[in-house]
Amino acid sequence: MSQKAHKTAFFLAWRYLFSKKEHNIINVISGISMIGIMVSTAALVVVLSVFNGMSDIIGGWFNALHADYEITLREGKSFSTDSIPLQQLRKLPDVKAVNEIVCDMALANYDERQELIYLKGVPAGYFRNHHFEQMVVDGDTTLYKLDQPCAVLGSGVAGSLEINLLSYELMKLYYPKRTKKNFANPADAFNTQYLMPSGVLSTNTNYDESYIFCPIEFVRELMNYNGEVTSVEVQLKEDANPSRVRSKIADILGDKYIIRDQQEQEDSLYKTMKSEKFMIYLILAFILILAAFNIIGALGMLILEKKTDTAVLFSMGASKSLIQRVFIYEGMMVSALGGLAGTLLGALICFLQRTFHVVKLGGGGAHYIIPYYPVQIQISDLLMVMVTILLISMLTSLLPAYNLKKSALYRNTAL
Numbered sequence: 001m002s003q004k005a006h007k008t009a010f011f012l013a014w015r016y017l018f019s020k021k022e023h024n025i026i027n028v029i030s031g032i033s034m035i036g037i038m039v040s041t042a043a044l045v046v047v048l049s050v051f052n053g054m055s056d057i058i059g060g061w062f063n064a065l066h067a068d069y070e071i072t073l074r075e076g077k078s079f080s081t082d083s084i085p086l087q088q089l090r091k092l093p094d095v096k097a098v099n100e101i102v103c104d105m106a107l108a109n110y111d112e113r114q115e116l117i118y119l120k121g122v123p124a125g126y127f128r129n130h131h132f133e134q135m136v137v138d139g140d141t142t143l144y145k146l147d148q149p150c151a152v153l154g155s156g157v158a159g160s161l162e163i164n165l166l167s168y169e170l171m172k173l174y175y176p177k178r179t180k181k182n183f184a185n186p187a188d189a190f191n192t193q194y195l196m197p198s199g200v201l202s203t204n205t206n207y208d209e210s211y212i213f214c215p216i217e218f219v220r221e222l223m224n225y226n227g228e229v230t231s232v233e234v235q236l237k238e239d240a241n242p243s244r245v246r247s248k249i250a251d252i253l254g255d256k257y258i259i260r261d262q263q264e265q266e267d268s269l270y271k272t273m274k275s276e277k278f279m280i281y282l283i284l285a286f287i288l289i290l291a292a293f294n295i296i297g298a299l300g301m302l303i304l305e306k307k308t309d310t311a312v313l314f315s316m317g318a319s320k321s322l323i324q325r326v327f328i329y330e331g332m333m334v335s336a337l338g339g340l341a342g343t344l345l346g347a348l349i350c351f352l353q354r355t356f357h358v359v360k361l362g363g364g365g366a367h368y369i370i371p372y373y374p375v376q377i378q379i380s381d382l383l384m385v386m387v388t389i390l391l392i393s394m395l396t397s398l399l400p401a402y403n404l405k406k407s408a409l410y411r412n413t414a415l
Contacts, residue, residue, distance in 0.1 A: 013329035034338040036291030041342025053374030065231035094240035121219025139199030150198035156209035299400040330395025337388035
């Protein structure tokens with residue numbers, strides 16, 4: 001079809017959409033279709049935005065725990081610090097700190113209570129570089145007190161062991177010996193060391209349930225890691241270019257090591273959140289499809305009502321494809337207007353929630369980590385919603401439009 005024919009079809013469809021119908025039921029069905037699409041679209045925008053807000057908050061909690069980059073051995077558990085050019089990494093202009101880390105599972109005992117935990121050995125200044133101070137809910141992040149190595153515990157671990165920071169009772173750590181074990185004496189199969197609890201962290205993540213931070217020298221002695229580390233963490237300056245720094249680190253280290261950013265360090269978490277968001281999109285898109293099916297009925301009735309107009313257009317030389325396109329455009333306009341109104345309505349609801357926190361989480365004076373539903377509108381989501389509406393409107397408009405071929409008027413009209 002020519003551009004002029006497209007304009008003609010669009011003009012006729014626009015006139016049909018707003019013109020007075022002989023049968024008022026057509027207007028009612030069209031209105032119901034538009035409202036259904038509007039409500040479904042608004043729900044899709046709001047739910048995806050709430051999911052984005054939740055993902056941003058949860059991702060932020062985990063990102064606060066992780067360095068910008070973590071370097072681990074591609075094959076193996078630990079490696080010697082002599083095998084990696086740490087000084088060369090520290091000299092990179094965008095690097096703020098390079099920390100040696102030793103982390104492994106151990107058994108913690110405190111006042112006859114035991115818990116299997118991850119013991120993470122960190123260097124001095126680690127908490128300051130990561131801004132952990134804002135996560136401290138009790139005590140502090142001191143790594144040494146009275147020449148005694150100290151432990152900073154996750155709130156879940158501290159609760160399970162019933163840690164009392166006001167007492168001077170020490171926590172006992174057990175770790176299996178890496179050297180030859182004496183199975184005749186099971187107690188001799190473990191290295192044991194003592195830690196003084198000094199602080200409790202609350203990160204709002206599952207790390208609270210299993211992590212204890214302490215000096216790296218303590219962990220090396222307990223686990224017999226002489227000059228070895230399980231990973232190296234790289235902290236960048238605020239104005240650094242992450243991709244450029246990563247490329248430089250990769251050039252320095254080669255293929256022997258794996259470099260993971262904050263998102264890759266929680267790869268399973270982010271994959272799960274993306275999968276959940278996609279499933280939510282599919283469910284709400286299916287509801288949108290059901291709402292759009294009303295367009296088929298409205299167009300079918302409009303085609304019957306406009307038989308006379310169609311005959312006149314044919315007699316004036318209009319082609320079959322032009323007549324079909326009129327009704328296709330009619331259905332797409334109903335969907336487009338409903339979708340646009342729904343998008344604006346959803347965006348307005350998100351704006352009100354983000355500004356005034358209208359919908360709270362819980363009630364009755366209860367305290368929640370997230371007091372209200374967070375929302376975050378992403379342009380990519382709005383584009384995805386509009387494309388979905390466009391595809392659905394095309395599918396629901398094509399069926400009644402192409403059924404014109406079965407009508408007696410259409411069959412008896414020459415091309």
